[in-house]
Amino acid sequence: MPVYTxxxxxxVRVCVVMVGLPARGKSLLAQKIVRYLSWLSIKAKCFNVGTxxxxxxxxxxxxxxxxxxxxxxxxRVEAVNKAVxxxxxxxxxxxxxxxxxxxxxxxxxxxxxxxxxxxxxRIEPLFLxxxxxxxxxxxxxxxxxxxxxxxxxxxxxxxxxxxxxxxIANYEKVYETxxxxxxxxLTFIKLINVNAQIIINKIETYLESRIVYxxxxxxxxxxxxxxxxxxxxxxxxxGQIGGNADLSPQGWAYAKKLPQIVADSVGPGELxxxxxxxxxxxxxxSNLPFKKLQWKALDELDAGACDGLTYQQIAEDFPExxxxxxxxxxxxxxxxxxxxxxxxxxxxxxxMELEKNENILIxxxxxVLRCIYAYFMNIPQEQSPWxxxxxxxxxxxxxxxxxxxxEKIKANIPAVSTYKEKGTFELGVDDAKxxxxxxxxxxx
Amino acid sequence: MPVYTxxxxxxVRVCVVMVGLPARGKSLLAQKIVRYLSWLSIKAKCFNVGTxxxxxxxxxxxxxxxxxxxxxxxxRVEAVNKAVxxxxxxxxxxxxxxxxxxxxxxxxxxxxxxxxxxxxxRIEPLFLxxxxxxxxxxxxxxxxxxxxxxxxxxxxxxxxxxxxxxxIANYEKVYETxxxxxxxxLTFIKLINVNAQIIINKIETYLESRIVYxxxxxxxxxxxxxxxxxxxxxxxxxGQIGGNADLSPQGWAYAKKLPQIVADSVGPGELxxxxxxxxxxxxxxSNLPFKKLQWKALDELDAGACDGLTYQQIAEDFPExxxxxxxxxxxxxxxxxxxxxxxxxxxxxxxMELEKNENILIxxxxxVLRCIYAYFMNIPQEQSPWxxxxxxxxxxxxxxxxxxxxEKIKANIPAVSTYKEKGTFELGVDDAKxxxxxxxxxxx
Numbered sequence: 001m002p003v004y005t006x007x008x009x010x011x012v013r014v015c016v017v018m019v020g021l022p023a024r025g026k027s028l029l030a031q032k033i034v035r036y037l038s039w040l041s042i043k044a045k046c047f048n049v050g051t052x053x054x055x056x057x058x059x060x061x062x063x064x065x066x067x068x069x070x071x072x073x074x075x076r077v078e079a080v081n082k083a084v085x086x087x088x089x090x091x092x093x094x095x096x097x098x099x100x101x102x103x104x105x106x107x108x109x110x111x112x113x114x115x116x117x118x119x120x121x122r123i124e125p126l127f128l129x130x131x132x133x134x135x136x137x138x139x140x141x142x143x144x145x146x147x148x149x150x151x152x153x154x155x156x157x158x159x160x161x162x163x164x165x166x167x168i169a170n171y172e173k174v175y176e177t178x179x180x181x182x183x184x185x186l187t188f189i190k191l192i193n194v195n196a197q198i199i200i201n202k203i204e205t206y207l208e209s210r211i212v213y214x215x216x217x218x219x220x221x222x223x224x225x226x227x228x229x230x231x232x233x234x235x236x237x238x239g240q241i242g243g244n245a246d247l248s249p250q251g252w253a254y255a256k257k258l259p260q261i262v263a264d265s266v267g268p269g270e271l272x273x274x275x276x277x278x279x280x281x282x283x284x285x286s287n288l289p290f291k292k293l294q295w296k297a298l299d300e301l302d303a304g305a306c307d308g309l310t311y312q313q314i315a316e317d318f319p320e321x322x323x324x325x326x327x328x329x330x331x332x333x334x335x336x337x338x339x340x341x342x343x344x345x346x347x348x349x350x351x352m353e354l355e356k357n358e359n360i361l362i363x364x365x366x367x368v369l370r371c372i373y374a375y376f377m378n379i380p381q382e383q384s385p386w387x388x389x390x391x392x393x394x395x396x397x398x399x400x401x402x403x404x405x406x407e408k409i410k411a412n413i414p415a416v417s418t419y420k421e422k423g424t425f426e427l428g429v430d431d432a433k434x435x436x437x438x439x440x441x442x443x444x
Numbered sequence: 445m446p447v448y449t450x451x452x453x454x455x456v457r458v459c460v461v462m463v464g465l466p467a468r469g470k471s472l473l474a475q476k477i478v479r480y481l482s483w484l485s486i487k488a489k490c491f492n493v494g495t496x497x498x499x500x501x502x503x504x505x506x507x508x509x510x511x512x513x514x515x516x517x518x519x520r521v522e523a524v525n526k527a528v529x530x531x532x533x534x535x536x537x538x539x540x541x542x543x544x545x546x547x548x549x550x551x552x553x554x555x556x557x558x559x560x561x562x563x564x565x566r567i568e569p570l571f572l573x574x575x576x577x578x579x580x581x582x583x584x585x586x587x588x589x590x591x592x593x594x595x596x597x598x599x600x601x602x603x604x605x606x607x608x609x610x611x612i613a614n615y616e617k618v619y620e621t622x623x624x625x626x627x628x629x630l631t632f633i634k635l636i637n638v639n640a641q642i643i644i645n646k647i648e649t650y651l652e653s654r655i656v657y658x659x660x661x662x663x664x665x666x667x668x669x670x671x672x673x674x675x676x677x678x679x680x681x682x683g684q685i686g687g688n689a690d691l692s693p694q695g696w697a698y699a700k701k702l703p704q705i706v707a708d709s710v711g712p713g714e715l716x717x718x719x720x721x722x723x724x725x726x727x728x729x730s731n732l733p734f735k736k737l738q739w740k741a742l743d744e745l746d747a748g749a750c751d752g753l754t755y756q757q758i759a760e761d762f763p764e765x766x767x768x769x770x771x772x773x774x775x776x777x778x779x780x781x782x783x784x785x786x787x788x789x790x791x792x793x794x795x796m797e798l799e800k801n802e803n804i805l806i807x808x809x810x811x812v813l814r815c816i817y818a819y820f821m822n823i824p825q826e827q828s829p830w831x832x833x834x835x836x837x838x839x840x841x842x843x844x845x846x847x848x849x850x851e852k853i854k855a856n857i858p859a860v861s862t863y864k865e866k867g868t869f870e871l872g873v874d875d876a877k878x879x880x881x882x883x884x885x886x887x888x
Binding site (some may be wrong): 180184195196197198199200201202203206209212213216217243244277296297302307333335336338342345346348349353356357 | 624628639640641642644645646647650653656657660661687688721740746751777779780782786789790792793797801
């Protein structure tokens with residue numbers, strides 16, 4: 001029994017048509033929107049025209065992008081045609097909801113062509129322009145592209161920068177920005193220097209306004225987010241789920257050690273600590289010398305009728321539920337309780353705050369942490385409920401342009417395992433699988 | 445143990461400085477923002493300069509507003525000074541968070557003066573301009589003002605319209621709109637013809653972005669929202685709270701009659717029906733021939749450890765909780781469950797959807813319905829948990845410029861009362877207090 005959100009019912013399909021010169025952060029925006037919508041169970045996919053172009057021209061130099069180069073132009077037109085054709089098939093064959101056409105789409109002629117095609121297929125066009133004249137921002141983006149784009153893989157850094165600047169100059173010759181007068185009949189968002197100024201034009205559907213709000217909240221200042229489960233609780237020790245137990249002695253040992261671990265990772269800066277409303281997260285955070293905030297939305301997944309039971313008891317008392325949960329853990333809702341999908345919906349405002357804020361440490365619960373982690377690490381929903389997030393471990397996330405860096409800092413305080421493998425109801429006695437983890441840097 | 449939201453912790457105070465010619469819907473916007481923030485427990489208040497001016501000049505004609513009329517100018521400057529002084533006292537004495545200065549604030553000189561004052565007092569200025577050149581919109585606003593403003597009470601309608609147009613013309617002489625270039629250092633939102641175009645400039649804090657998102661979602665198309673509790677449930681009959689009971693025979697009778705009652709009220713149009721995930725709302729909606737949407741956020745207030753008990757049992761088993769709840773029903777949280785404040789926080793996205801959508805019928809639960817009703821009817825939080833929302837009654841809300849019209853349509857199917865008065869644990873056997881209600885039109 002899925003919980004629908006309005007986007008699933010309005011039968012609205014949207015195409016986000018990116019607009020902007022190279023090195024304006026379009027691909028990053030496109031990827032973030034896909035990640036956010038996917039996390040909300042809205043089927044979204046990015047179609048990057050550069051990827052299609054590379055099938056024919058893998059590492060062309062700047063002259064290829066000159067509008068007066070007929071061969072380059074032919075390849076580029078072919079690439080956009082292929083990308084658009086694939087996107088249209090995806091809307092049909094895979095019931096896509098939000099496609100993103102990631103390209104410069106720099107002229108009104110090109111945009112009019114896309115607009116016509118979308119309208120003919122009853123897909124709502126949402127133009128999203130990233131306009132930027134802040135040379136520092138542009139240069140940062142160029143350095144990013146230089147190090148990450150396949151167009152410059154194996155090339156000398158100096159060549160990459162100068163060639164890319166020449167490519168941008170070729171686009172500038174024909175570029176037409178979205179204009180409040182000329183383009184007033186289009187549905188569009190124009191971001192000026194990230195979000196210093198934003199122009200919003202004719203946003204009408206719910207789905208469009210969600211995308212707009214998300215994009216509005218993004219910022220690009222470097223920052224980190226710290227996550228931790230509560231320390232081991234008395235219920236963890238007895239193998240019960242849910243409840244509002246206090247910390248075990250080992251849990252208190254983690255609470256005592258946490259300030260030092262946090263200080264080592266954060267440095268001298270200030271943090272704000274977010275906890276749930278349950279004792280075990282507040283006790284875990286109790287020694288941290290920072291401002292604290294309780295969020296009901298950070299409470300553990302509600303196990304409903306199974307609250308307070310062990311997995312073994314659930315398997316005995318609710319055998320059908322036990323199996324149904326293993327079969328589809330993301331969608332399964334405990335009788336009178338919640339599913340992972342329910343948790344994601346209530347976490348959405350938390351994610352928005354995390355995108356807007358800096359220097360947050362969240363102390364929360366296994367299922368909630370899995371959902372937050374899945375958002376930042378782009379982990380598919382069918383996998384996220386099965387992730388192993390050990391006790392007594394501080395996780396540092398650093399969102400970057402093309403992924404999120406992860407560091408896991410183990411407190412070296414023993415704890416029971418709360419990880420239940422599919423099909424079993426036993427928990428490991430020790431988190432052996434993860435407790436050998438020292439500091440891992442993972443790139444999502 | 446209150447659940448804080450970020451706005452309570454950031455210690456940010458914001459002043460929304462309205463900007464715009466008369467008849468641009470500024471006061472309506474200001475009132476809606478106050479209502480929305482108050483509902484979210486963010487202390488907000490509107491300071492309307494016109495109200496202060498009327499203390500000296502109650503019904504001046506258009507010439508009073510001519511910038512070359514020194515006497516009029518003196519009175520108007522005095523009024524704005526008083527309004528601003530009162531607002532500043534309110535920030536200090538009453539710990540105000542969002543003040544709204546509702547005036548035309550039409551010149552850069554005036555805005556610079558306010559800006560300086562706010563900065564000196566460490567209050568973040570957020571300018572909110574309503575700019576409009578759609579003559580139909582303006583004329584609608586003029587007709588609204590003509591019928592609702594004390595400035596024209598008792599005056600001939602024709603005089604009111606022509607005098608008001610002359611007043612607007614006087615403001616137009618000096619009006620300076622917010623400009624993306626000239627005013628680029630200000631934090632502002634500029635609404636162009638309601639929300640056809642929106643310019644957002646330098647929005648930085650969380651609280652500002654919440655106000656912006658809310659304002660973005662407002663529309664002014666006339667519409668209605670229908671609300672109903674589920675039909676009487678088996679738990680209602682036995683006096684138990686919470687749970688996931690089925691409808692009683694009388695509840696099923698309501699479910700059977702509901703399609704006709706709805707059809708009579710809605711007419712030939714289409715609706716979308718929103719229910720909670722619980723059996724009793726879905727059974728109540730089961731005969732409605734419309735698209736249906738389940739929202740976890742519409743589930744009843746979670747009674748935690750008291751789920752399934754009667755009020756008498758709660759009074760016996762949890763005497764302290766029973767008393768605590770009666771003492772502060774809005775803040776009281778059931779052990780392991782929710783408070784009304786928790787429900788409001790999870791309902792916030794629902795309110796946003798309701799502001800954006802049209803033709804919605806919500807079938808939900810007593811506490812949830814109280815919270816939704818409180819938002820639209822601007823009912824203070826200490827009162828909202830005590831409102832009597834009877835079973836077997838369809839409520840039609842019509843948000844208008846200066847309030848919400850309410851119609852209560854009784855199904856004339858008997859039901860137990862689920863209304864518990866403060867200090868008692870008994871429920872009336874019949875909803876006598878409300879079942880004598882026929883069709884009431886109330887203006888909030």
